[in-house]
Amino acid sequence: MSLAVLFGVFAAGLLIGIPVAITLGVSSLAYLLYQGIPIVVMPQKMYAGIDSFVLLCIPGFILAGNLMNSGGITERIIRFANATVGWMRGGLGLTNVAGSMLFGGISGTAVADAASLGGVLIPGMKKAGYPADFSAAVTAASSTVGPMIPPSVPMIIVGALSGISVGKMFLAGAVPGILMGLAMMVTTYIISVKRGFPRQAWQGWGELLRSFMGAFWAIFMTVLIVGGLMTGLATPTETAIVACIYALIVGRFIYGELPLRKVPGIIIESAVASAAILALVGFANVFGWILVSERIPQTIASAVLAVTDNKYLIILMVNILLLIVGMFMETIAALIILFVPLLTLAQGVGIDPLHFATFAVLNLMIGLTTPPVGVCLFICSNIARLPLAPVVRAIMPFILTNILVLLAVSYFPPLATWLPSILMN
Template sequence: MDVAILFLVFVGGLVIGIPVAITLGLSSLAYLLVAGIPPVVMPQKMYAGMDVFVLLSIPGFILAGNLMNRGGITHRIIRFANALVGWIRGGLGLTNIAASMLFGGITGTAVADAASIGGVMIPGMKKAGYPSDFSAAVTAASSTVGPIIPPSVPMIIVGALSGISVGKMFIAGAVPGILMGLAMMVTCYIISVRKNFPHQPWQGGGEVVRSFGGAIWALAMTFLIIYGLLSGLSTPTETAIIASVYAFVVGAFIYRELPLREVPKILIDSAVSAAGILALVGFANVFGWILVSERIPQMIADGVLSLTGNKYVVILLINLLLLFVGMFMETIAALIILFVPLLSLATAVGIDPLHFATFAVLNLMIGLTTPPVGVCLFVCAGIARLPLAPVVVAIVPFLVTNILVLFAVSYFPPLATWLPSILTP
């Protein structure tokens, strides 16, 4: 009965549109009251969930992304991407995807990618003759590459939950992220040829070199992050702080597009964003503790293993579950609630923890572009000034492409594990 109250309040809150973090808190509080557990347990468990050293890197990476975005990174990356692929049929769509791949290596969050790249590319694509729904769809779909290519806020969460090295997680996401971007480029090109979308004339090798020179300081930030982690010179939290200082120096003194008077506002906005994520972590930790107390994860694992012990069938079932959950739940909340029990199930059938963590994150990233709770869909539809329905229809080919990449990564572990095995001790 107590667990029934937990799930009834949780599902009811989602149905009526209460934010996920608050829904998690309300459902957990309802359970504690019905079960007769002192409510003081709630702040204790919230604090325990947030009191993890690696989580301190989240505010740092958010701040670094905001500083670089305001400091002139977005249009430089778009210019470089456009010089590389803008001359191909559907070139602005390809530029959109390429820019997201490059931009994702700096912010680590899909929503920041969708808002920043979309704010520039969606109006630009519409003006160049691309349909509004396609412009919004390609932006939303490509934004999910951001949290796969390092750095990645969801992967930091996974590292905090499981003890898996955040550095290895970052490296494990590189190949799947690049595959995801290239597959979406192929899809974009095929659609563009079939619908005769426009393209731009080749701007010459000189423009490639000039645009690369303009973007090199921004692109070097990804190298800085990865080198710091792989060399052992800095922890994820220290790397995030270094990245923030680097972003400030580049934006304010090299690009000279970051006014010092705007820094306080950027600090406040970054703190608010980080606080929202950490509050979600805290509430979700309470919810997850209740599930563990009621042995729900063990029941799920036992139920699945009673049906099959075949590793490949278990991978299929996990993917189907996470794709379904991703349609209705925010990524970080889903990770905190489901990752640990599903990791236990995965390891029980012989799935490598790093491999599982990679395809689990990839899976939930796809959820950011699926209705009814696809945040990136809403962001891009809003920028394009369209209702959600036409954007959902236009994004279907990209969803199919991303799901194919997901299953390739799921069933061929070296795509996730090979690079970490050669780059990390």
């Protein structure tokens, strides 16, 4: 009955639209009260969930991304991407995907990608003659590349939960992220040719070189982050702080578009965004502790293993489960609640933890573009000023493309494990 209270309150909260973090907290509190457990357990478990040195890099990477974005990075990345692929059929759509791949190395979050690039590219694509639904769909879909290419907030969460090196997690996501981007560019090109979308004139090698030099300092941040982790000169948290200092110097003194008077506001904005993530982590940790105390992970593992111990079937079952969960739950909450139980199951059948973590995060990234709780879908629909239904229809080819990449990463482990094995051993 106590579990019925927990899941009943949780489901009711989601159905009436209460934010996931609050729903997790309220349902956990209802369980504690029903069981007669002192509610002082709740703040204790919340604190335990966020008391991690690794999690300190989340505010750092968010601040670094906001500083770079306020310092003119978005326009420079779009200009470079446009000079590179804009001359092809559907060039602005290809620019959209390429821009997301480059921007992903700065922000670490899909939501920041969708809001920043979408605010510029969706109106631009509509003005150039692209349908509004396609413009919103390609922006929402391509934004999911961001958390796969380092740095990545979901990867940091997974590292904190499992003890897997965050540096290895960052590198494990790089190849799948690039595959996602390339696959979506192919999809964009095919749709553009079929529907006769416009193309731009080739702007010349001079513009390509100028745009690259303009975007160089922004792109170099990814090299700085990965290089610091690979060489072992800095922890993820230290790397995040270095990235903040670098972003401030580039935005203020190299690009010259970041007035110092704006910095306090950017810091406050980043602190609020970080607090929202860490509050979600705290509430989800209470929820997860309840599941563990009720032996839910062991029950799930036993139930699945009673059906099959074939790891390929288990990978398929886990992917189906996470795709369904991603439709209804925010990524970080889903990771905190489900990752450890599913990792235990995966390790029980011989799946490498790094490989499992990579395809689990990729899976939940797809959930950011699926209704009814696809955050990136909502952001891009609002920017395009469209109802959700036409954007959902337009995004289906991209979701199918990403699912194909997910299956490739799930069933061919070297796509996730090869890069960390050669760079961090």
